[in-house]
Amino acid sequence: MLNQTRLHPAVTRQTVARNGRTVPPVAGHPLESAIEMMGAPMSFGRNEEIFGENEPAEYLYKVMSGTVRTYKVLNDGRRQIGAFYLPGDIFGLDVGDEHTYSAEAIADSKVLVIKRSAVERLANSDHEIAHGMWTLTGRELQRVQDHVMVLIKTAQERVASFLLEMAARSRTGNEIELPMSRQDIADYLGLTIETVSRTFTQLENSAAIAVPSSRRIVLRNRAVLSRLNA
Amino acid sequence: MLNQTRLHPAVTRQTVARNGRTVPPVAGHPLESAIEMMGAPMSFGRNEEIFGENEPAEYLYKVMSGTVRTYKVLNDGRRQIGAFYLPGDIFGLDVGDEHTYSAEAIADSKVLVIKRSAVERLANSDHEIAHGMWTLTGRELQRVQDHVMVLIKTAQERVASFLLEMAARSRTGNEIELPMSRQDIADYLGLTIETVSRTFTQLENSAAIAVPSSRRIVLRNRAVLSRLNA
DNA sequence: CGACCATTTGATATGGATCAAGCGATGTGG
DNA sequence: CCACATCGCTTGATCCATATCAAATGGTCG
Secondary structure, X not given: OOXXXXXOOOOOOOOOOOOOOOOOOOOOOHHHXXXXXXXXXXXXXXXXXXXXXXXXXXXXXXXXXXXXXXXXXXXXOOEEEEEEEOOXXXXXXXXXXXXXXXXXXXXXEEEEEEEHHHHHHXXXXXXXXHHHHHHHHHHHHHHHHHHHHHHOOOHHHHHHHHHHHHHHHHOOOOEEEOOOOHHXXXXXXXXXXXXXXXXXXHXXXXXXXXXXXXXXXXXXXXXXXXXXXX | OOOOOOOOOOOOOOOOOOOOOOOXXXXXXXXXXXXXXXXXXXXXXXXXXXXXXXXXXXXXXXXXXXXXXXXXXXXXXXXXXXXXXXXXXXXXXXXXXXXXXXXXEOOOEEEEEEEHHHXXXXXXXXXXXXXXXXXXXXHHHHHHHHHHXXXXXXXXXXXXXXXXXXXXXXXXXXXXXXXOOHHHHHHHHOOOHXXXXXXXXXXXXXXOEEEEEOOEEEEOOHHHHHHXXX
């Protein structure tokens, strides 16, 4: 997929996504800044695969613009989306040597790619890097555990949780721009597309949200949503 | 809960559980052996709490005998069991400084307890220990991801997955001794106790399993169960 | 404008939840 | 040692939330 691990000094780190959201070139903790420094920029088009299940987990990725979904498909075709990754998020972190899920760009996306072996080499000498890998894995664990709690809830609760999650992550106030389709949301929440759609309508009718366009949601009454968030 | 971090040379590590399953005092990788060497043995009675959600995550635990469940409760009382831990399993591994779920002994259990700060101190000097923490967290992540895939399946599929999981983990051939109640299984699988019970009956009627007693299951036809495992 | 695709809305079906009762094992007190 | 209470589990009847099947609407792009 990509051989280079070395630094790319010529690359412009600051990229601008369609909706204007992007990741500043600023360094976070050591692991983050290592990725920023050494990562190679790559672009993926809408619905393009970034890696597939069972492929060797050779790289680590950081979203710079766009959105990525990770998912698994059961043998009968049911798809479960494990997570959506927004600008700033790191994904592809598998502890084994193969990916246990696939990743695709939801919209045209730019990501920084870094070799896992390079990170692990760094981790051997730099204790902070090693700790960062652990922290990152732990955050992911936390996220999946939270997802489990969402999956046992009612449809309204799941959708409310989803909207609150997206609002919190996009930090754009009460207006959310959803980069993913209804089908993606359905597969993330373990519902059908029809149920997701109907639930949006119900929430709109109860004045909890407004839906000016299908990809744009306004949270009108967080209290109602939070109560549903259980 | 426990102050000692020092070694307990006098303690007999080899404990024998009621059903005979136990953990040999042999060391696995460095992290495992550190826990074996430095861990303090503790006993918990049936349904006794080991730690609660939001308590500081000061310790790491290894099951020596018995079984432990971890769970979260939603504000309306719904309980989701996140995992069952059998002899040999390590639990209590939270990356943040507070537990994000509670843990209870399902049956009378013996666990080794070690201070997290002690492990982290070791990890600072011993690179293998640090790597072990990461691996362990990654395994847990993998486990929760698999759990998500179970939660989107039908009742029959969930129960079949559960039985195959338990059979694989207890490594006791086709006979499984279930340490947990139907309610525990239901709360693990996101079903009701009635549905779990009915599903057992269905699987028995289709000759996939036998249920000589309610806590004892015999896998009669793994092909059928595996097909359900999707 | 017309085709296509995503989304919404409507009608009906169904898997699992809920409500309720029965059953079997285990333990306790008389 | 037996009668009875208790607890965990099973079985039965009914209900309901969400899935499924089907059609209409709307937005986008050539």
